[in-house]
Amino acid sequence: MTEAILRMRGITKTFPAVKALQDVNLEVRRGEIHAICGENGAGKSTLMKVLSGVYPHGDYSGGIEFEGEPCRFSGIRDSEQRGIVIIHQELALSPYLSIAENIYLGNERRGRLGLIDWNRTNADAAKLLERVGLHENPVTPAMDLGVGKQQLVEIAKALSKRVKLLILDEPTAALNDADSAHLLDLLRGLRDEGITCVIISHKLNEIRAIADSTTILRDGRTIETLDMAGEVSEDRIISGMVGRDLDNRFPDRVPDIGAEVLRIEDWTVHSPTQHGRVVVDRAALTLRRGEVVGLAGLMGAGRTELAMSVFGRSYGTGITGRIYKDGKEISVRTVTDAIRHGLAYATEDRKTYGLNLIEDVKRNVSAAGLRGLAKAGWVDDNREYEVAEWFRKEMNIKAPSVLSVTGQLSGGNQQKVVLSKWIFTDADVLILDEPTRGIDVGAKYEIYSIINRMADQGRAVLVISSELPELIGLCDRLYAMAGGRITGEVSRADATPERLMQHMTQTEESTA
Amino acid sequence: MSSVAPADQAVSPPPPEKPAPGRALPVNLRQSGIYIAFALIVALFAVLTSGQLLSPQNISNIIVQNSYILILSIGMILIIIGGHIDLSVGSVVAVTGAIAAVLMVEHHVPWPLAVLLTILAGAAIGAWQGYWIAYFEIPAFIVTLAGMLVFRALTLTVLGNQGIGPFPDDVRTIANGFLSGYLGNIGLGPLGGADLFTLLVALALVGGYVGFGWRNRQGRIGYGQKVEPLTVFALKYALGVVVVMFMAVQLARFKNMPWVLVLLGVLVLGSTLVMNRAVFGRHVYALGGNPLAAKLSGIKVKSVSFWLFVNMGVLSAIAGIVFAGRLNQAGPTAGNMFELDAIAAAFIGGAAVQGGVGKVVGAITGGLIMGVINNGMSLLGAPSERVMLIKGLVLLAAVAFDIWAKRRTGTAR
Numbered sequence: 001m002t003e004a005i006l007r008m009r010g011i012t013k014t015f016p017a018v019k020a021l022q023d024v025n026l027e028v029r030r031g032e033i034h035a036i037c038g039e040n041g042a043g044k045s046t047l048m049k050v051l052s053g054v055y056p057h058g059d060y061s062g063g064i065e066f067e068g069e070p071c072r073f074s075g076i077r078d079s080e081q082r083g084i085v086i087i088h089q090e091l092a093l094s095p096y097l098s099i100a101e102n103i104y105l106g107n108e109r110r111g112r113l114g115l116i117d118w119n120r121t122n123a124d125a126a127k128l129l130e131r132v133g134l135h136e137n138p139v140t141p142a143m144d145l146g147v148g149k150q151q152l153v154e155i156a157k158a159l160s161k162r163v164k165l166l167i168l169d170e171p172t173a174a175l176n177d178a179d180s181a182h183l184l185d186l187l188r189g190l191r192d193e194g195i196t197c198v199i200i201s202h203k204l205n206e207i208r209a210i211a212d213s214t215t216i217l218r219d220g221r222t223i224e225t226l227d228m229a230g231e232v233s234e235d236r237i238i239s240g241m242v243g244r245d246l247d248n249r250f251p252d253r254v255p256d257i258g259a260e261v262l263r264i265e266d267w268t269v270h271s272p273t274q275h276g277r278v279v280v281d282r283a284a285l286t287l288r289r290g291e292v293v294g295l296a297g298l299m300g301a302g303r304t305e306l307a308m309s310v311f312g313r314s315y316g317t318g319i320t321g322r323i324y325k326d327g328k329e330i331s332v333r334t335v336t337d338a339i340r341h342g343l344a345y346a347t348e349d350r351k352t353y354g355l356n357l358i359e360d361v362k363r364n365v366s367a368a369g370l371r372g373l374a375k376a377g378w379v380d381d382n383r384e385y386e387v388a389e390w391f392r393k394e395m396n397i398k399a400p401s402v403l404s405v406t407g408q409l410s411g412g413n414q415q416k417v418v419l420s421k422w423i424f425t426d427a428d429v430l431i432l433d434e435p436t437r438g439i440d441v442g443a444k445y446e447i448y449s450i451i452n453r454m455a456d457q458g459r460a461v462l463v464i465s466s467e468l469p470e471l472i473g474l475c476d477r478l479y480a481m482a483g484g485r486i487t488g489e490v491s492r493a494d495a496t497p498e499r500l501m502q503h504m505t506q507t508e509e510s511t512a
Numbered sequence: 513m514s515s516v517a518p519a520d521q522a523v524s525p526p527p528p529e530k531p532a533p534g535r536a537l538p539v540n541l542r543q544s545g546i547y548i549a550f551a552l553i554v555a556l557f558a559v560l561t562s563g564q565l566l567s568p569q570n571i572s573n574i575i576v577q578n579s580y581i582l583i584l585s586i587g588m589i590l591i592i593i594g595g596h597i598d599l600s601v602g603s604v605v606a607v608t609g610a611i612a613a614v615l616m617v618e619h620h621v622p623w624p625l626a627v628l629l630t631i632l633a634g635a636a637i638g639a640w641q642g643y644w645i646a647y648f649e650i651p652a653f654i655v656t657l658a659g660m661l662v663f664r665a666l667t668l669t670v671l672g673n674q675g676i677g678p679f680p681d682d683v684r685t686i687a688n689g690f691l692s693g694y695l696g697n698i699g700l701g702p703l704g705g706a707d708l709f710t711l712l713v714a715l716a717l718v719g720g721y722v723g724f725g726w727r728n729r730q731g732r733i734g735y736g737q738k739v740e741p742l743t744v745f746a747l748k749y750a751l752g753v754v755v756v757m758f759m760a761v762q763l764a765r766f767k768n769m770p771w772v773l774v775l776l777g778v779l780v781l782g783s784t785l786v787m788n789r790a791v792f793g794r795h796v797y798a799l800g801g802n803p804l805a806a807k808l809s810g811i812k813v814k815s816v817s818f819w820l821f822v823n824m825g826v827l828s829a830i831a832g833i834v835f836a837g838r839l840n841q842a843g844p845t846a847g848n849m850f851e852l853d854a855i856a857a858a859f860i861g862g863a864a865v866q867g868g869v870g871k872v873v874g875a876i877t878g879g880l881i882m883g884v885i886n887n888g889m890s891l892l893g894a895p896s897e898r899v900m901l902i903k904g905l906v907l908l909a910a911v912a913f914d915i916w917a918k919r920r921t922g923t924a925r
Contacts, residue, residue, distance in 0.1 A: 314808060335810040345808065353808050356801035358868050367798055368809040374791045381789065382735045389736075401738065421809070 005030040005196050006051075006165060011062035013046055013055060020046045021060070022220045028165070033187060033197045035207040035228075038217035038241055039440035044200045045089075047217070048167050052086040053079040066165070083164030087154045087171065095143035100125035102142050103157045128156040132186055146300075148179030155186065166190065167198045170438075172206060176298040176466060177501075184210050202440070204234040216240040238441060250473035251445065253452040257476065258289035260327065261460045262343075262429045267321035269302075269309040269484075279305045279316060281484040287429060287460035292451060294475035295464045296500050302484040303464045304348060307431045311345035312338035325429075339368060344427035346418045348434035348464070350411075354418045357407030361399050362388035364406050364417050369424040391420035396446060412443025419450055430454060433464045448474055468497045480504045545913065546862050550877050550884075557888030565888050568766035571759060576688060576838070578883035579772035580605065580831040582876055584850060585857035586783050587827035589875035592858045593787075594820050595800040595867030596645065596652035600659030601828050601854055605847030606667040608634050608832030613676040613842035616683065623680045631829045637663065638825020639818070646817035660851070668844050677841030686775070687837030690768040706764035713769065714760030717777075718753050725749055772834060776876075779827070784872045796820065800867030856903070857882060860910040881906065 006028040013021040021043045028034045036044050050060050053073030064071040073079045093102045100122045111117030125138035134152040172180040216223040223240050226232050269280035280302045297303045308315035312335035332338045347353040365388045373384050388402035395416040436444045465471050472495045480488040480503030488503030557565045584601050591598050611633050615626040644655045697705040732739050787793035795816045798806040807813050836842040861878030863870035889899045
């Protein structure tokens with residue numbers, strides 16, 4: 001069991017003017033789960049692309065040895081033939097094709113005349129689905145599955161290729177806790193069947209739970225490989241990733257909580273796609289000035305739907321209920337209304353809903369508050385530049401200038417652009433949906449500091465997050481949602497992950 | 513992979529500044545590539561035609577012959593920046609030309625009123641298409657494909673399958689004629705006589721152009737922004753001044769300034785200003801760049817789309833009047849394939865296929881590139897199929913270059 005299945009030696013990969021990897025070594029033992037962690041930009045994904053042949057042999061220097069033989073892959077097909085399969089962070093299923101068709105895409109089960117043998121395709125797919133614990137009909141279109149189940153289909157697809165080394169890039173980033181737990185169980189099962197796994201993850205608790213060893217990368221170099229059999233703490237891993245001890249993952253704040261600023265009552269929202277389905281059910285919550293409030297819930301609990309429907313009815317149909325701002329009932333029928341009443345909503349998916357990636361930082365910062373920079377419909381260019389420049393300094397946006405294209409910034413800096421945009425609208429109620437998703441540890445701390453600063457300025461902040469430790473570390477008060485209803489309210493002092501999880505799963509039995 | 517250092521001072525010591533990813537191609541070249549290409553094409557044909565291309569009369573011809581396509585390409589680039597497309601402009605040109613003809617020729621409506629009514633009809637057509645696209649959310653490709661058929665059919669109905677003309681002299685002058693020499697001629701030595709008024713207008717324009725650029729630059733410096741070095745600034749503006757003055761002198765030597773050039777100038781200046789400085793223009797870029805993010809930023813995306821098509825309808829009506837006036841007749845086949853020329857102009861001029869990128873001046877340059885190719889090749893006596901072939905390849909090359917440049921700079925999505 002201790003023989004090495006994979007040895008990567010002295011891997012160096014250079015992009016024009018940037019050394020992405022420098023003399024990186026990685027040794028993975030047969031039949032283990034090997035975690036790779038590091039901050040964004042540390043070189044994890046690049047290393048995996050070198051391994052899987054996305055960057056062909058000759059594009060990098062150093063050697064790869066798989067099962068004792070040197071490898072010179074010229075593309076993904078080569079590495080897959082040797083049994084190395086990579087599952088990317090962005091799932092690549094074709095939405096209109098069935099599960100079975102997706103599994104055998106590019107590797108079709110053929111019968112006579114080279115035509116596709118549908119019976120064999122579906123029967124084989126069903127066996128694979130059983131192996132990964134997915135109870136779905138193989139002819140179901142992939143788009144009808146949630147992210148968690150799509151992930152399982154990807155793994156089934158990998159199994160169909162007789163995988164020996166399975167690489168997963170951030171497999172649980174988009175999964176809720178239950179789906180994550182199922183996935184980790186599955187990986188353990190695969191390990192027992194003799195399949196070696198390499199898993200890239202930001203979630204340190206998962207790494208601790210599942211990995212046999214962990215390799216830490218920083219700035220394109222290997223820092224160390226930890227044997228996880230001993231007791232390795234999360235802080236130990238973090239210190240390896242950031243290069244120093246991290247005494248506090250959440251910045252300190254003394255809350256100064258003022259008057260109620262927003263109250264939502266009896267808020268009900270119906271699904272726009274499934275007729276008659278209630279997505280948010282008579283929800284009520286209040287936010288006060290200077291307060292950071294958390295909204296916890298499993299995937300499908302209705303958190304995003306609640307937030308977006310409040311934000312100018314950006315989601316849902318058949319919306320009923322009342323919104324009070326500073327004690328007075330207000331009508332918020334459009335996003336423009338919402339902005340005028342001082343509401344802001346920073347989306348969980350900043351690339352799709354939050355930013356104009358082909359435009360520069362300046363124009364993204366001004367996008368929502370442009371009227372404030374205009375006289376009679378004409379924008380004051382120089383003022384706009386000044387404002388954007390101010391935010392670049394204030395928010396520590398790491399971009400060469402405010403004229404840099406937003407799409408070229410890292411995730412954390414893009415998020416700071418989104419936050420700048422909303423702060424510039426002078427909103428006093430900020431709803432932040434998964435504000436630290438896909439952001440590395442260092443930048444997370446910065447985002448937390450910004451959230452605290454906004455609260456200290458007298459704004460109310462509602463944070464939606466799937467990471468319970470984050471919510472507990474950050475928020476003064478927490479709501480839990482389940483099945484579209486607010487199922488609990490907990491103060492910071494009483495908040496424990498167990499207690500929140502209890503509320504978050506409350507209606508599961510009664511409605512399921 | 514981004515080169516922006518992710519670590520934070522609050523957590524870890526600041527990392528050394530990494531250099532930006534290498535750019536084999538300066539960003540500038542992507543933006544100015546089109547102008548360089550235009551200059552090269554003009555130079556090529558000037559040599560091939562032994563200077564005939566740049567003769568006073570020919571420059572005037574190129575402008576007048578392409579004026580309606582250039583007017584259409586202004587509206588088209590805005591629509592493409594907004595992430596839409598309009599296939600119906602050729603038919604709208606035909607139907608608005610027909611409406612103008614019926615009003616002026618058959619009903620003897622005074623021409624200013626007839627022009628106004630025709631422009632209103634164009635706006636109504638734009639509003640009709642804009643409604644289905646913006647509020648009913650049918651893709652513009654489908655709506656305007658339908659419009660292409662519908663408005664061609666209406667043209668035939670209005671005209672009763674025959675051409676209507678001739679137009680009043682005033683309309684023909686706007687489409688085809690020249691300003692009268694208000695101040696008489698002035699001798700330019702070996703170049704002969706030239707229209708003084710045209711030269712004065714050109715000087716005023718050039719003065720305004722340089723003055724505006726200088727004020728802008730000073731303003732930026734005042735706000736502590738980075739500006740290009742003075743030499744680059746001077747070179748750029750000197751080049752612009754030389755080109756404009758050369759054209760003005762040639763035009764002044766021929767007759768005077770063509771009326772359509774005045775019209776075009778006003779439209780280009782106005783739309784450039786709107787796209788760069790007005791809230792509406794910014795909203796168009798935001799809409800094309802990411803419609804979902806634009807909506808969640810409080811931009812009224814439906815209203816923006818709607819007005820884009822109203823604007824296109826108005827410009828189509830203006831082009832329709834100019835085209836009919838130039839031919840002195842509104843015909844059933846007027847405007848055939850104009851939409852393709854206008855779309856090609858926009859894409860040659862640097863519009864991005866997925867929207868969000870483009871400039872009015874770029875589209876005008878794109879239209880002029882096609883106009884110069886047309887004109888230059890016909891001066892050389894090339895058959896029309898070869899002209900078509902070259903235009904097709906130029907369009908493909910322009911978009912291929914744009915996509916290649918994006919990959920090189922790593923901004924492709």
